[in-house]
Amino acid sequence: MLPAALLPILEALSGDPAVHTGRALKTEGLMVGGKLFAFVMDEHLVLKLPVAEVDALMAATGAHRLSRGGSPMKEWVCLPPASQDLWLAKAAEAKAFVQSLR
Numbered sequence: 001m002l003p004a005a006l007l008p009i010l011e012a013l014s015g016d017p018a019v020h021t022g023r024a025l026k027t028e029g030l031m032v033g034g035k036l037f038a039f040v041m042d043e044h045l046v047l048k049l050p051v052a053e054v055d056a057l058m059a060a061t062g063a064h065r066l067s068r069g070g071s072p073m074k075e076w077v078c079l080p081p082a083s084q085d086l087w088l089a090k091a092a093e094a095k096a097f098v099q100s101l102r
Contacts (some may be wrong), residue, residue: 002028003040009091021097025068030091037098038091041066044078045087046092051075061086 002010002021007073013019021029029039029046037048046066049057054077057063061083065072079087 004044004051005040005045005087006030006038009038009088012088013092013095016095030095032095032098033102034099035098035101037094041078043081046069046074046076046078047082047090048098049090050097053077053093057083057086057090082090
């Protein structure tokens with residue numbers, strides 16, 4: 001089941017028929033072209049973004065890189081709940097970034 005925090009993002013991005021929900025990295029999230037770009041973990045919005053954008057968000061918002069039992073993942077950032085005003089815009093950027101990786 002998709003976390004409630006993702007529903008407004010899914011609704012906002014629903015104009016793109018390539019956006020759908022799915023399961024990857026052991027979690028339910030938002031996908032584009034079969035690739036995960038956004039999910040919620042521990043009340044943080046987790047997004048796949050370019051390394052430079054991840055670094056900028058870490059400096060500006062107190063975000064941190066996703067780590068799943070190993071080294072932090074360079075292109076995955078965990079945005080804290082305090083930065084919810086950025087979530088939709090950054091999720092749209094994550095969608096565009098993941099679409100560009102095809």
